Amino acid sequence: MRVLITGASSGIGREFALQYAAAGHDLVLVARNVERLHALAADVHSQFGVDAQVLAADLSNRAQLTIVEERLRSDSAPIDLLVNNAGFGTTTSFGTADLHREQEMLEVLVVAVMRLTAAALPNMIKRRSGGVIVVSSVAGWMPGGTYSAAKAWATTFVESIAGELRKTGVSAMALCPGFTVTEFHERAGIEREAVPRFLWLDVRDVVASAIRDYSRGKVVCTPSLRYKALGLFMRTLPRWIWRALNVGLSGPRR
Numbered sequence: 001m002r003v004l005i006t007g008a009s010s011g012i013g014r015e016f017a018l019q020y021a022a023a024g025h026d027l028v029l030v031a032r033n034v035e036r037l038h039a040l041a042a043d044v045h046s047q048f049g050v051d052a053q054v055l056a057a058d059l060s061n062r063a064q065l066t067i068v069e070e071r072l073r074s075d076s077a078p079i080d081l082l083v084n085n086a087g088f089g090t091t092t093s094f095g096t097a098d099l100h101r102e103q104e105m106l107e108v109l110v111v112a113v114m115r116l117t118a119a120a121l122p123n124m125i126k127r128r129s130g131g132v133i134v135v136s137s138v139a140g141w142m143p144g145g146t147y148s149a150a151k152a153w154a155t156t157f158v159e160s161i162a163g164e165l166r167k168t169g170v171s172a173m174a175l176c177p178g179f180t181v182t183e184f185h186e187r188a189g190i191e192r193e194a195v196p197r198f199l200w201l202d203v204r205d206v207v208a209s210a211i212r213d214y215s216r217g218k219v220v221c222t223p224s225l226r227y228k229a230l231g232l233f234m235r236t237l238p239r240w241i242w243r244a245l246n247v248g249l250s251g252p253r254r
């Protein structure tokens with residue numbers, strides 16, 4: 001199998017690369033930080049003997065996104081699994097937010113996910129095998145700014161294409177992790193201490209759950225019992241209570 005992973009230079013994406021490489025799968029690694037991608041490619045090649053191609057692309061840039069779309073459409077060395085993982089968050093309230101950054105978020109979390117999935121599916125459907133994982137979030141179950149709205153889109157998008165793909169041999173899964181220790185929070189300006197310790201997940205466990213659930217054909221994967229229970233609560237809490245709480249990624253929005 002050959003797996004294309006966006007946002008492979010760090011965190012959840014990097015861990016997908018390590019775990020799929022350990023299982024003997026070839027990789028295509030996508031992100032902006034090419035030094036990190038080349039180091040990871042060399043590492044998985046020497047550790048596991050797999051082939052890892054590096055594709056530098058800023059997914060908020062439509063021209064650079066095209067490079068990844070073309071790789072997904074290519075018939076030579078075809079992609080069997082697309083992991084749409086790249087992303088980032090912010091904590092500022094929409095009223096005072098940097099609009100350029102909000103739009104960039106939608107480009108990476110929504111437009112890139114939609115376009116890359118559209119590029120990958122026709123070849124997979126033709127071969128009657130393959131799949132797409134979209135790294136969404138439990139944040140999609142509550143109102144929390146552009147980030148939550150984008151993750152709500154991601155989960156709904158996957159659920160709908162999973163229905164359409166039934167009987168094609170191709171699958172789709174949304175991964176909905178809770179707080180996971182990666183560079184995400186530092187980049188978003190979220191203090192780790194602001195989040196209770198029991199809510200933190202280990203990135204290795206999150207990715208192991210995702211790989212297991214994907215191989216079982218699940219459509220939505222929520223790693224850990226804690227978040228499965230919390231997810232039930234989050235999805236049934238009346239929306240007016242969520243609105244009154246005004247919760248962002250790390251508590252009340254600034």
Ligand SMILES: NC(=O)c1ccc[n+]([C@@H]2O[C@H](COP(=O)([O-])OP(=O)(O)OC[C@H]3O[C@@H](n4cnc5c(N)ncnc54)[C@H](OP(=O)(O)O)[C@@H]3O)[C@@H](O)[C@H]2O)c1
Binds near residue numbers: 057136180185
């Ligand atoms: N950590 C959590 O608590 C958590 C929880 C739920 C969902 N998630 C989701 O998990 C995914 C991965 O995040 P993470 O936690 O692993 O964070 P991370 O460690 O900050 O990694 C984010 C990855 O996305 C890439 N990326 C960001 N903007 C990009 C762009 N414009 N073009 C290409 N690549 C870009 C980064 O690579 P470069 O900087 O090299 O481009 C990096 O590889 C995200 O979609 C996030 O929303 C995270």
